Each structure stands twice: as structure tokens, then as C-alpha cells.
Amino acid sequence: MSGGAKILVVEDEASQLELLAYNLGVEGYDVFRAETGEEGLLILEEESIDLMLLDWMLPQTSGLEVCRQVKRNKKTKHIPVIMLTARGEEEDKIRGLDIGADDYVVKPYSIKELMARVRVGLRHTFGQTGADVLVYENLTMDLVQHKVSLGEDTINLGPLEFKLLRVFMEAPGRVLSREQLLDRVWRDNLNVDTRTVDVHVGRLRKALSKVSDTDFVRTVRGFGYSLDIGT
Template sequence: MSAPRPCVLLIEDEPAQREVLCYNLEAEGYRVVQAQSGDEGLLLLDEEMPDLIVLDWMLPGVSGIEVCRQIKMRLETRATPVIMLSARSEEVDRVRGFETGADDYVVKPYSVNELMARVRAQLRRTRAAATGARLMFEDIVLDSETHKVTRAGAEVKLGPTEFRLLSNFMEKPGRVWSRDQLLDRVWGRDVYVDTRTVDVHVGRLRKALTGAGGSDPVRTVRGAGYALS
């Protein structure tokens, strides 16, 4: 089973722009979730747990600036990259966007190819495992390209599901993931798996990691889920 596609939350109120962006993002291989307003975008943020957000500044109701501010205030989403789209090209507007927390700022009209390149660049930074990078957490090293994991230099034998679980944990150490969120990220939303299956595979991951030496790095958060910490 391959890893689920990265999810992009597209918050854009103009239908034509939204259609073009959705088409190109899906052509790049991303799963796209669309919102037509800031309020809808904030609701989808909790439901979909996107890997990246493309956010228009001028939105009905809650503005893009306010949406960005709320995203960056939340502990669980502050690391999610935000690319802000705006017709405002003045330096003061760019500065305001970045100071609010935007990770990138693209002025309309823009080149779709350039925007896709910026999306890829942001995802490379935040989803390192998806790009063949090496991830490290304390004495654990995960090499996505060779599909190998070591702990304190000793190889850790993991099944494909446990490898994807560990990749997800290591991309955002300290973040608490619910069982439903892990099902979406590791198994994919199109596959039906009981939430108890998550517990089974987390148990296997723990056994493999502790068997290689050291304490259990996976923390159970009662009533919430699991975290690497």
C-alpha cells in the first residue's frame, strides 16, 4: 500500500480560480479539499488535517489574514505551511501577510507553474519522508529512500504500515495524533480500517523500537491518541 497523497486545503471564493487551482493541484498528485469562505476553511482545517493550505486574502466573512492568524495560533496547525494569494502587491501588504504567519506570498495574477513549484517546495520542507529525506529523532534515524530505520546504529525491522506510522510521527514530533487522523494519514481515507487496528500497529512499532534498545518513544495521550515525544 502506498502512502496517502498529501492533502491541500484550498480556500478561494472565486469559482474560476478555485477550479483552475484544484485541477492543477490534483494533476500534481495532491488530494484537494475546497472551501469557499474563511469560516468554511477553518471548519475543514480540523476535519481534514491538511499538509498545506493555499489561502486567498480577500474572502467573504472571515478574511484570509484572520484565517492565517488563527491557523498559526493553534498548536496543532501552526506548523502547517500557508501560501497566501493576494492582489495586494505593495510591500506593506506582503509584510503584513508574513507577519501574520504566511509561509509564502503570491501576488495575483500569478503563474500556475510557479505556484505549483512553491507548493512543492513547502511540502518538501514539511513532509520530508515523502521526498526521500532522512528523518531523525533522538537516536532514531529513518531513511525514506532506502526504507531503513536504525536506532543507536542498530537496524530496526519494521513492516510497511509500521514504517509509515513512524514516518508520520517523525515528521512532526510532539504532535498528538488521534486514531482517526492516523487512519487517514497512514492507511488513506478510501480504505476502511477499524480504529483498533491503529492500536495494534502502534504496539508493533513500540515493540520493534524498544527491542532495538532504549525507552519507548511513543507516548499514549489518554482520550486523544499518540505522539512521538
């Protein structure tokens, strides 16, 4: 299930850009295209991108520099970056990984392999911190003890509400579609629909409201939800 994930492809070769966009579209992804690094960075500011395919050799700003800027920006550093390049030397690969690239594919590549790497990258989109405790404002989630608290108050959540809140807390401020939430929380259950997301968001809100007047979950009408108290 792709969940309509948003993929940004930054590639200056028109034929390669078209090939990637076509195959990603067939897989059900929402594709954004850029032919320069500057254009790619602008799209990242305007859209909630889930994964980036980035060509190393770009005019003006190189793919390496684009990757560096993405990983230095706290709003975009969580986005998996797969570098696409004809540079197959080990030193180049290490250089790319050192500045934050999550994966590295050497041209010419197999489309099937690349799509597989995209799926792997998306599975990691919301779990890259490696932290045992997630914090947003005064809301704390302990992943080891499976405990959620708001200040001094403990919040009792069901297993699905816990997973849902974890997805939100791993990407605070990002607007997540119902399809994306289905993909992350109900990954192995293909018999649920987007209404299920609304039901469990409602339960999560109810649990949080028992200890706080703050509405932590913002509804984006016609699209989905975000962990965002508007500060």
C-alpha cells in the same frame, strides 16, 4: 512524487477555485475546497491537511485572520500557508509574513510557479521546528547526536527507522498515509512500494518494544500510521 498530499484551497472566486483544484488534482494531490474562511477552518479540524492555499480577500473572515488563527493553533501551526492575493505592496507582503504565512503569491500568477511553490512548501511540512531535539511523551530524539532514547534507555535504530521516527515526531498525532511516509523517508528511491513502509514500521515498533511496553505507533487500518499512544 506528491504522495497524495492533502491540499486545502480557500478561495471565494469560483473560477480560481476550479482552476487551482484542477491543476492540483493533475499533480496527484488530494484537494479540499472552501469558499470562506469559516469553511476552511472547519476542514482543518476534520482533515490532516498538509498545505493550505489561502486567498487574502475573503468574505466575512479575511484570509489574514484565517492565517492568524491557523498559526496560533498548536494542532495546525505546522501547516504551510501560501497566501494568494492581488495585493502586491511590500507592506502587505510583510504583514502577511509577520502573522505566519509561509509564502506569498501575487495574482495573476503562473500555475507552474505556484505548483513549484507548493512542492517546496510540502518538503518543509515536517521540518519547521528548527529544533535539535524532538520530544514526544518520554521519547527523545537528538538530531545532532543522531540518538534516540526512552527515559534513560537508549534505542538503537537503523537509518531508515530513524528517519521514519523523525517524521512521526515532527507531526505527533497526525495520521500519515503510507504514500506520505514513502515520500518523506524514501524520497529519492522510486523503486520501493507501500509494503516497505509496513516492514520498517514493524522494525521501529520492535526496537521501541525492547525498552517499553507502550505501543507508540498507532495503525490506522486501510490508511497509514500515527505517533499516538492514545492519551
